[in-house]
Amino acid sequence: MIEVRNLSKTFGSFSALKDVSLSIEPGELVALLGPSGSGKTTLLRIIAGLECPDAGEVAFEGTSATNLAVRDRQVGFVFQHFALFRHMTVADNISFGLRVRERALRPSKAEIRERVEHLLSMVQLKGLESRYPSQLSGGQRQRVALARALAVEPRVLLLDEPFGALDAQVRKDLRRWLRHLHDDLGITSVFVTHDQEEAMEVADRVVVMDHGRIEQVGSPRDIYDHPVSPFVYRFLGNVNGFPCRSNGGRIHVVGTEMIAPDFAGHGERDVTAFIRPHDFDIEAGSEQANATLRHAVVLGPQVRIEVNLADGQIVEAELARDVFDRLSLHPRQKIRVVPRRAQIFLDDGTQARAQPTGNGSG
Numbered sequence: 001m002i003e004v005r006n007l008s009k010t011f012g013s014f015s016a017l018k019d020v021s022l023s024i025e026p027g028e029l030v031a032l033l034g035p036s037g038s039g040k041t042t043l044l045r046i047i048a049g050l051e052c053p054d055a056g057e058v059a060f061e062g063t064s065a066t067n068l069a070v071r072d073r074q075v076g077f078v079f080q081h082f083a084l085f086r087h088m089t090v091a092d093n094i095s096f097g098l099r100v101r102e103r104a105l106r107p108s109k110a111e112i113r114e115r116v117e118h119l120l121s122m123v124q125l126k127g128l129e130s131r132y133p134s135q136l137s138g139g140q141r142q143r144v145a146l147a148r149a150l151a152v153e154p155r156v157l158l159l160d161e162p163f164g165a166l167d168a169q170v171r172k173d174l175r176r177w178l179r180h181l182h183d184d185l186g187i188t189s190v191f192v193t194h195d196q197e198e199a200m201e202v203a204d205r206v207v208v209m210d211h212g213r214i215e216q217v218g219s220p221r222d223i224y225d226h227p228v229s230p231f232v233y234r235f236l237g238n239v240n241g242f243p244c245r246s247n248g249g250r251i252h253v254v255g256t257e258m259i260a261p262d263f264a265g266h267g268e269r270d271v272t273a274f275i276r277p278h279d280f281d282i283e284a285g286s287e288q289a290n291a292t293l294r295h296a297v298v299l300g301p302q303v304r305i306e307v308n309l310a311d312g313q314i315v316e317a318e319l320a321r322d323v324f325d326r327l328s329l330h331p332r333q334k335i336r337v338v339p340r341r342a343q344i345f346l347d348d349g350t351q352a353r354a355q356p357t358g359n360g361s362g
Ligand SMILES: Nc1ncnc2c1ncn2[C@@H]1O[C@H](COP(=O)(O)OP(=O)(O)OP(=O)(O)O)[C@@H](O)[C@H]1O
Pocket: 011, 012, 014, 016, 034, 035, 036, 037, 038, 039, 040, 041, 042, 043, 192, 194
């Protein structure tokens, strides 16, 4: 178990981590997700022992790691640009961490060979052991880096944007593969990503970070269904935000009257209503058209459309391909866009769910 307690870190006058606390359970695969500069790498490096916090501490299995050197923490790393040794073969790269151990702790040559064989089959690179890094694809290189990290049998695996430099398809394959590998090995793992899809697909739990703080921690489903703040709402996928006025929980948004029963007792106030692209109904040929179709992109079975509301605001909506085809939508067409649900946030972060009142347009 990794316990991160009240970590703070500044670089000069810049505060990169602000009182960050987090518990990671044994065997968990945790994603640190956040925009560039939110402090993900700094947190990972402090867990690794590569960086010292100004305040707070990290404990491994209940024991403070403050005075534990990097090599004694038994962590394996894989970084986006953590280059392999170019002059070494795949096999030598993988066995490096074992070969440089002091004699008393070093496995025998036969044991090392056996472990390399095993790791090669695990990362599906059997037969490539004599190649040099320059003779491998990017995805293969990252798998060698992972095998090298695993060779020393770390207690914890730390990965910083491990697939960041790879193209979309290879990235997708590798992250599935990482998930399966993690399920087989069960090594407590923490990986940094700014890609929400990657975090949602791979992790058991996602830690959403912003400006050096943890905004939310939860299962992928939990944080998608119950984001605690407008920031998390926006960060976890496309969302449309509409500033509006709420009175007794009633709002008018995209020409529809909606009600948030939880706010029924409130007076009039400014709120922001968030609506996900797939939470709109689209109608063609309606006399109550409220939008103009600007652009449509077919993404397999889904179609993403961009529409202009009468007030000029641009809204992104998603609909099933068969619905799109049935409506024969085309650019500049007048359509009606009707929200099915919205999440309303007050300035102080309080939120409530809203549904159309069924009273027609507002
Ligand atoms: N050694 C350093 N010296 C000065 N500033 C630093 C140093 N390391 C990080 N920072 C700053 O701290 C902030 C957090 O950096 P960090 O690398 O942790 O962010 P990140 O969330 O991992 O971002 P990215 O996704 O871009 O890697 C950034 O603004 C960065 O410029």
